[in-house]
Amino acid sequence: GEALKTIAAGRGLTYGCAVFEKTLRDDARMREAVLREVASIVAGYEMKWRPTAPAEGRADYRAGDELLRFATDNGLALRGHTVVWHQNPPLWAIPRLHGREGEELVFAHIRDIMGHYRGRVREWDVVNEAVNVPEGRPDGLRRWGPYERGYDFLADCFRVAHEADPDAVLCYNDFGLEYDRIDQAAKRAAVLRLVEALKARGAPIHAVGIQSHLIAWYPFSQGVFRKFLADLAGLDLRIRLTELDMNERKVGGDIGKRDRFGASLVRRYLDAALDEKAVTGVLTWGLSDSENWLTGYAPRLDGLPQRSMPLDEAFERKPIWYALASAFRNA
Numbered sequence: 001g002e003a004l005k006t007i008a009a010g011r012g013l014t015y016g017c018a019v020f021e022k023t024l025r026d027d028a029r030m031r032e033a034v035l036r037e038v039a040s041i042v043a044g045y046e047m048k049w050r051p052t053a054p055a056e057g058r059a060d061y062r063a064g065d066e067l068l069r070f071a072t073d074n075g076l077a078l079r080g081h082t083v084v085w086h087q088n089p090p091l092w093a094i095p096r097l098h099g100r101e102g103e104e105l106v107f108a109h110i111r112d113i114m115g116h117y118r119g120r121v122r123e124w125d126v127v128n129e130a131v132n133v134p135e136g137r138p139d140g141l142r143r144w145g146p147y148e149r150g151y152d153f154l155a156d157c158f159r160v161a162h163e164a165d166p167d168a169v170l171c172y173n174d175f176g177l178e179y180d181r182i183d184q185a186a187k188r189a190a191v192l193r194l195v196e197a198l199k200a201r202g203a204p205i206h207a208v209g210i211q212s213h214l215i216a217w218y219p220f221s222q223g224v225f226r227k228f229l230a231d232l233a234g235l236d237l238r239i240r241l242t243e244l245d246m247n248e249r250k251v252g253g254d255i256g257k258r259d260r261f262g263a264s265l266v267r268r269y270l271d272a273a274l275d276e277k278a279v280t281g282v283l284t285w286g287l288s289d290s291e292n293w294l295t296g297y298a299p300r301l302d303g304l305p306q307r308s309m310p311l312d313e314a315f316e317r318k319p320i321w322y323a324l325a326s327a328f329r330n331a
């Protein structure tokens with residue numbers, strides 16, 4: 001039947017997924033499935049600061065360039081992930097990531113990578129996961145060296161990004177924003193304060209990425225989530241669901257029951273999300289369970305692999321694929 005990218009496009013939505021350059025090169029089934037199903041790809045790791053700056057002053061964009069060639073040759077978009085992130089800074093930079101020098105190292109990286117992909121990567125997660133309320137800062141930001149100046153520094157990151165590529169859509173991306181839990185309510189409020197502060201400083205932020213790493217046993221309220229999306233849209237921000245997958249670590253029963261349950265949660269989530277017209281992009285953090293980070297990160301108690309992606313390890317369409325398809329059709 002129709003592919004997800006076509007069904008999504010029929011509703012003005014872009015469907016994409018995370019990929020790894022090595023897998024696309026080595027696994028013909030993954031390549032085929034990506035070419036069939038998605039309109040946009042994002043690098044799972046290869047375009048982050050550590051792998052792209054192995055030594056000071058020496059950039060390595062080979063893997064990202066390969067992904068860009070694959071995307072361009074096949075009419076796909078390549079989404080940029082991610083520029084400023086407290087995880088995976090280059091080892092050589094870590095001792096110097098504080099104060100003015102720390103800021104300059106970050107700004108230089110923004111200029112380098114966005115300059116290299118200028119006009120070819122149309123959208124970037126400029127800043128990723130900067131909010132962590134439990135760390136106790138009044139602004140809710142992480143206690144990461146470069147974040148010392150808080151909102152002012154992050155505003156500068158978006159300005160430097162805009163200078164590096166004036167045509168790129170600039171995104172703030174984060175996780176833990178989806179569920180009706182006290183910690184996530186506090187995080188939603190902190191992210192709203194952050195984007196309001198960036199807007200108030202005139203920073204060129206265009207979109208927010210809601211990672212959407214769904215968790216099968218967390219409480220989801222369509223009303224609470226719709227309100228958050230409306231608050232973001234009210235700030236004239238576009239919204240993407242950037243890393244959707246289903247953590248079903250604790251879900252028991254046979255495979256059929258697990259898959260149907262996971263798919264029903266994905267559908268309920270998307271029905272709320274796609275009601276918001278500012279949501280124009282949906283990406284899954286993978287496409288097939290043959291390459292599923294959750295199996296390693298959140299192993300099931302029964303030792304079976306997680307079933308988190310639209311396609312199973314044999315690249316067959318799962319109930320999650322059909323949940324995405326019907327949610328897109330009804331958007």
Ligand SMILES: OC[C@H]1CNC[C@@H](O)[C@@H]1O[C@@H]1O[C@H](CO)[C@@H](O[C@@H]2O[C@H](CO)[C@@H](O[C@@H]3O[C@H](CO)[C@@H](O)[C@H](O)[C@H]3O)[C@H](O)[C@H]2O)[C@H](O)[C@H]1O
Nearest residue numbers: 020044045048081082087088128129175211243285293297
């Ligand atoms: O954690 C899940 C999401 C959460 N949101 C942000 C998003 O960026 C994040 O994605 C995960 O982000 C993680 C950290 O960057 C990625 O993990 C990296 O994944 C890379 C590719 O597999 C690993 O790199 C390999 O590491 C090996 C051993 O060190 C080396 O031998 C390989 O050459 C190298 O490619 C990195 O160590 C490992 O840290 C995961 O694949 C990726 O799924």
